[in-house]
Amino acid sequence: MKKKKFEWGYLLLLPGLGFVALFLGAAIVMMALQSVGFLNFTGESSFSMEYWKGLFQVNFYDNLIYSLKIAVCASLICIAIVYPLSLIVKNMPWSKTWLSLLKIPMFIPALVVCLIITNVLNYNGILNAVLGGLGLIQEPLVLRNDPWGVGALATQVWKNVPFMLLIVYSSVESVRKDVLDAGRNLGAGRLRLFWEITLPLTMPSALVAVIMTFIKIFNDYTISRVMGPIYPSTLSNLMHKQAYLYNDWHTAACIGCLMMVTAVIFVSLYTWLGNRLAKQLS
Amino acid sequence: MKKIGSLLLAFTILLALTACGGEKTPPAAGGNGGDGGTGAAPAYSSGADLLSWSWEDIEAAAKQEGELTFAVWNDEAEWNQVADTFKARYGVKVNVLAGEKTTVMDKVLTELDGKASIDVMFLSGETVNGLLGADALLPGILDVMEYKDSLVPGLSVRKEGVSNDQGWWVPVSTSPAGFLYNADQISGDALPQTFQELEAFINENPGRFAMCIPENGGTGQGVMESIIANLTGGLDQYLLAEDGVCDPALLEKWSAVWDWFNLYKDKITFTTSNGDGISRLNSGEVWLVTAWNSGVYNAASQGNLSINHGFYVPEMGLCYSGEVMSLVKNASHPAAALLFTNWLTSEEGQTAQADYTKNMTGRTDLEQGICLLTPEDRARNTDWMAACYKTQYIKDFTTNVLQ
Structure with missing residues (x-):
């Protein structure tokens, strides 16, 4: 029997597989091990579930609910803005130029975005000046680090609308004109055209956009740190605090594991619901 | 041709590896190991x-x-x-x-x-x-x-x-901590000096007193230590901790501190950092905030503290760092x-x-014109609590006040 020759070509897979194995697989396994007491940086390493037990005493739920709330609200507001914006830009002259301009916030670092929004929402910022000038408020509103997270929400929307637009616009633009014309010939108005043609055809892209934005915001550190409420904050902030303020890397690893699990569960649920909705619409 | 190519490739890899390993080795402690040394040191x-x-x-x-x-x-x-x-x-x-x-x-x-x-x-x-x-x-x-x-x-x-x-x-x-105030809103006579006067100020001016949350800045920790000291019988008992462990009997007294915060927290503005307090004071949002001497000096010299302001250490005491x-x-x-x-x-x-x-x-015989406080003010600056108490109140603050 002829011995099968080794295919050297498989070695070409090494860079990609190596990256996945080393930087994703190994990192996740290390984090999971750290969450149960192994890989201690400074002391003895041994199996322990104490960190998981203790996790639920470190305000984890408040931070989890806040992370979910800000991620869900910001993603939904973004998609609600992006659809009409895409349709408007699509029908505008020089649409490519407008699209390029609208993408600019995506390339601005999160910290700079925070400073920009601070100028708008600050105690003596533009919004309070306008509202005060119109006589709508007697005392300036506190919108930065406010307990409801208005500042963080506004910043997330400002930062993520262009990202979502990038995905949704190309999908909206690709809806064939003859399909829309056929709908019009059959007497459909603008709203019905959107509801029965554009939305079902672009639903997969919209889902991808919402899911990616959700994950980005759910894992956010910077914007919530600068603009978010004093308490609670995102899970990333809680993780950072446990690791760097209390030097408790094991609990930080538990939070990291739960962040990943929560994101996977939520994304799966959303995808399932989205697919059902898309089937119903089509 | 293939052989030449392979040789060239091998040579390049070898060269790259040599370059990676070519980091300068620091001279080992031993005095005479460095290059260019005079050999004068034993x-x-x-x-x-x-x-x-x-x-x-x-x-x-x-x-x-x-x-x-x-x-x-x-x-x-x-x-x-x-x-x-x-x-x-x-x-x-x-x-x-x-x-x-x-x-x-x-x-x-x-x-x-x-x-x-x-x-x-x-x-x-x-x-x-x-x-x-x-x-x-x-x-x-x-x-x-x-x-x-x-x-x-x-x-x-x-x-x-x-x-x-x-x-x-x-x-x-x-770097001493003190109270930075908006001099257009608070006159010299109305400046809170004692703990009771601070309580009265917070009551009469809700939202105008600001402190950094203890986990985010030393000035917040300074206020915490002053409040704990004033409510639980003085600072001295917290200055030392045997083996770095908090005395449980002292921690039991802190329920008075959390009760106090829960009574006043809606009237206090919590800031996210030491610098955030100064910027909120400058914007007019708050009138009285804890700050480091260095923070006030930097903000004022860089034009970030443009309002009419003053800086002092209250009689109730604030720490120096x-x-x-x-x-x-x-x-x-x-x-x-x-x-x-x-x-x-x-x-x-x-x-x-x-x-x-x-x-x-860090010397008592040198001053560089940076200090904004009078010698009387500086005499009111206090030591820090033992580190274990600091860690404890930072954790407890989140659980008992923010949550």
Whole structure:
């Protein structure tokens, strides 16, 4: 029997597989091990579930609910803005130029975005000046680090609308004109055209956009740190605090594991619901 | 042709690997290992050997070592400028390494078995017990400092509840905390001085008193310590902690503190950082906020504090902070680290650090015009609680007040 020759070509897979194995697989396994007491940086390493037990005493739920709330609200507001914006830009002259301009916030670092929004929402910022000038408020509103997270929400929307637009616009633009014309010939108005043609055809892209934005915001550190409420904050902030303020890397690893699990569960649920909705619409 | 190509490829890889491994090896502690050395310094194997040497010999050894690594947690650019002044004087390069306090500690602890890459570092309340417990710091450095008698007594003796009886650290700067106020909104007579007057101010002016949440800034911790001291029978009982462990009987008294906060928290503005408090005061949102002397000086000199303002230490007392430096026991460049520490406490070093970092000097006989407080105010600055109490109230604040 002829011995099968080794295919050297498989070695070409090494860079990609190596990256996945080393930087994703190994990192996740290390984090999971750290969450149960192994890989201690400074002391003895041994199996322990104490960190998981203790996790639920470190305000984890408040931070989890806040992370979910800000991620869900910001993603939904973004998609609600992006659809009409895409349709408007699509029908505008020089649409490519407008699209390029609208993408600019995506390339601005999160910290700079925070400073920009601070100028708008600050105690003596533009919004309070306008509202005060119109006589709508007697005392300036506190919108930065406010307990409801208005500042963080506004910043997330400002930062993520262009990202979502990038995905949704190309999908909206690709809806064939003859399909829309056929709908019009059959007497459909603008709203019905959107509801029965554009939305079902672009639903997969919209889902991808919402899911990616959700994950980005759910894992956010910077914007919530600068603009978010004093308490609670995102899970990333809680993780950072446990690791760097209390030097408790094991609990930080538990939070990291739960962040990943929560994101996977939520994304799966959303995808399932989205697919059902898309089937119903089509 | 293929063979030539393969040979060329192999040669290139070999060259690249050689280049990767070509990092300059630091001269080992031993005095005569550096290139270009004069050979004037006697041999030494660790920093402990240097403590009995003359400063001339230490300087010669430092020049042979040629460089050192200095770990800081803030003002990296400013410390680089201080480092340049040192290099201009001695020709010894200071590599400033900026990192989180606990991260730097972790690095020192993981390098305990060999030669440490960090030679000298700032010491904080969060890390002092861990480093001393691991025997990671060189004792006896305070005693050999040329300007020892002029260094601030408080920080020379104790750092957040840990005694410096073995001379592990040297104070290099101070920064007192005080109340910064909007002078257009609060007149001199109405400034809260006692704890009861602060309560009255908060009641009469809801939302106008601001403090940083303790986990995000030292000024918030300063207010916390003052409130705890005023509500539970004074600060002295918290200054020392046996084996770095909090006294449970003292912690039981803190229920009064959390009751107080829950009564007043809706009338207090909590800020996210020390600097955030100053910017909110400048915007008119708050009228009274705790701040560091250095923070107020920097904000005012950079035009970020444009309102009519004043700064004082209330009679109820507020802490003063400061930086202390320690040498890592197994430092790779102990002579350079020792020379740098001594220089930093000299008039030239103190002037450089005050000019660049805007921290007040760590010496009682030198002032650089940075202090915004009167001597009477400074006399009201208090010591810090032991580090374990600080860690405890930071955790408890989240659970009992914010949650």
